[in-house]
Amino acid sequence: MLSLNLSANNISCQLGSRLVLNNISFSAEPGQLTGIIGTNGAGKSTLLSILAGIQAKFDGNVNIGGERLQSFTLNDRARRVAYLPQNPKVHWDLNAQQVTELGRLPYRRWFNWLRQPDPVDEQAVATALVSTQCDGIAQRKVQSLSNGERMRIHLARVLAVQAPIILVDEPTSGLDPYQQIHCLELLRSQAQKGCTVLAALHDLDLAARFCDRLLLLHSDKILAFGAPAEVLTPANLMTAYRIAPPTQSNPRDLNLASWERQVD
Amino acid sequence: MNLGFSNLIWLMVVTAAGLFCLSLTLPSGFSGSQTHAPFLLTELLGDNAEVAWLIFIELRVPRASLALLMGASLGLAGAAMQGLLQNPLAEPGVVGVSGSAALGAALAFYTGLSALIPMALPLGGIVGAFIAVILLFTIAGKRADTATLLLAGIALNAIAGALTALVLNLAPNPFAAMEIIFWQMGSLADRSLLHLKIAGPLIVAGWVSILLAAPATRALSLGEVTAASLGINVRSTQLQIIVGTALCVGAGVAVTGVIGFVGLVVPHLLRRVCNHDPAQLMLASAGGGACLLLAADIAVRCIPANAELKLGVITALLGAPFFLYLIFQLRKLEQ
Numbered sequence: 324m325l326s327l328n329l330s331a332n333n334i335s336c337q338l339g340s341r342l343v344l345n346n347i348s349f350s351a352e353p354g355q356l357t358g359i360i361g362t363n364g365a366g367k368s369t370l371l372s373i374l375a376g377i378q379a380k381f382d383g384n385v386n387i388g389g390e391r392l393q394s395f396t397l398n399d400r401a402r403r404v405a406y407l408p409q410n411p412k413v414h415w416d417l418n419a420q421q422v423t424e425l426g427r428l429p430y431r432r433w434f435n436w437l438r439q440p441d442p443v444d445e446q447a448v449a450t451a452l453v454s455t456q457c458d459g460i461a462q463r464k465v466q467s468l469s470n471g472e473r474m475r476i477h478l479a480r481v482l483a484v485q486a487p488i489i490l491v492d493e494p495t496s497g498l499d500p501y502q503q504i505h506c507l508e509l510l511r512s513q514a515q516k517g518c519t520v521l522a523a524l525h526d527l528d529l530a531a532r533f534c535d536r537l538l539l540l541h542s543d544k545i546l547a548f549g550a551p552a553e554v555l556t557p558a559n560l561m562t563a564y565r566i567a568p569p570t571q572s573n574p575r576d577l578n579l580a581s582w583e584r585q586v587d
Numbered sequence: 588m589n590l591g592f593s594n595l596i597w598l599m600v601v602t603a604a605g606l607f608c609l610s611l612t613l614p615s616g617f618s619g620s621q622t623h624a625p626f627l628l629t630e631l632l633g634d635n636a637e638v639a640w641l642i643f644i645e646l647r648v649p650r651a652s653l654a655l656l657m658g659a660s661l662g663l664a665g666a667a668m669q670g671l672l673q674n675p676l677a678e679p680g681v682v683g684v685s686g687s688a689a690l691g692a693a694l695a696f697y698t699g700l701s702a703l704i705p706m707a708l709p710l711g712g713i714v715g716a717f718i719a720v721i722l723l724f725t726i727a728g729k730r731a732d733t734a735t736l737l738l739a740g741i742a743l744n745a746i747a748g749a750l751t752a753l754v755l756n757l758a759p760n761p762f763a764a765m766e767i768i769f770w771q772m773g774s775l776a777d778r779s780l781l782h783l784k785i786a787g788p789l790i791v792a793g794w795v796s797i798l799l800a801a802p803a804t805r806a807l808s809l810g811e812v813t814a815a816s817l818g819i820n821v822r823s824t825q826l827q828i829i830v831g832t833a834l835c836v837g838a839g840v841a842v843t844g845v846i847g848f849v850g851l852v853v854p855h856l857l858r859r860v861c862n863h864d865p866a867q868l869m870l871a872s873a874g875g876g877a878c879l880l881l882a883a884d885i886a887v888r889c890i891p892a893n894a895e896l897k898l899g900v901i902t903a904l905l906g907a908p909f910f911l912y913l914i915f916q917l918r919k920l921e922q
Contacts, residue, residue: 372812376816377812377816396818397819397820398818401816401818402818404816406816407813408812408813408816411809411810412810413808414673414807414810415808415858415863415865416858416863417862417864418862421862421863422809425805425806425808425817428802428805428806428817428818428819429818431802480809484817
């Protein structure tokens, strides 16, 4: 598969009267799973939607493989960047296979919309279903599946695009621990296959465990960017999240269950 | 039962063709002067061939063709609006698009504009429908939940109803008012070749616009954001469906009056056969709508009554309870 890096240069974004992102620059490399962390409203989702080309109102530029994101046609962009928004929905009573097949839309011409998918599409869909362990539920209606199964179907849809860049927005929210780990293992294995993977995450333990790099957003800027151990320092966590480890603990202990909320 | 999509489409084409031919052979109803109306094609070759041909070309062909065009338009527009708004209750009649088109056409009629320029009639309908779709979209555009959609429909129907009442109120004489009322009930009786000529091309243009958006509605079943990430231009998809619906429903309603609920019932019946795929459903609903309206128009001519039953009255009588049933179903799902 084609490998492309993703770089954001001086991204600023103002939504309404609020400056959501202020001069953000970083780059993500193929083979790495980059976690985007930060508090609610820190701009994680906005950043991902800008990188995906969905949010067009921003300053600065996004390059994929050295080319400007805006210079691609819609289909070319969609083939390079697969995106899973927060709380994805399926509006009609489609089955898992049909949802996964929608991932092949960027490859289809508008005039053959009634034909059956060609073998390449079928192969991509089958591979995506197998690698997300959804092959057993491919014929089930998505509405009848559990949250964890649904998220895997949406991931299968993303994988079916076979894009070198994968962006996912809070894929683990609402999932049980087993499904959370499963989901991040999937993303990491995609990275290991050569994809550039970015995921917005809330669970810092999972982020520390699975991500190669972490990008910590705080009040519209990047507070820290690097390996998890460099980013998740008590000082950074205090600044961004206003949480601190209990006094008698090992400061490198990232088991956040014992951390305490700081009250002003 | 899995019929297969292409088999379904073939079945519909054959059925529609059969019903179209049957419609051509039927007189225009029990109220009409059926003694002189040729019943079968043989009369076209008989002694009175000239009169028979005139009736055939001037009355039968427009009636059957308009049934075909209008039925397909309603089915297609219904499925397209449902795909766009992601709500199975979206339908031109229910959400007030047909009513507004009727108002536009009534204005063209009332002001006498349509007597001067025949094209004013379908254009009036299109303008009315266009305003209604734009308003509907502004109110219920993003992820329309059932409540918002129905409230928007109630409001648009109320506005169109009030303004139509005003037109009737100001009508110069009771006959003009009666004419508008009867015409609004929705019927294909006594439509002329001129009606077909002025509405037909606009209706077909509307179909083209809607069908161009069909593949995109498939992506929209995952929501607008995901659809955009899959390379779909959501804005132009919306515009294609809005313009297409305004064209085919507007022009259609202008010549036939309001024929409700076809766009609601047909997609609902066909959704399962199309595996819930919004794009396939659009094509299937066009075929299904054409079959249904042709069949209904044959039925109104076969039911003995003092006055011919209006097509719009029949579809409303059958469709409205169905609408109620759908609301019950949706409420059950939402709980």
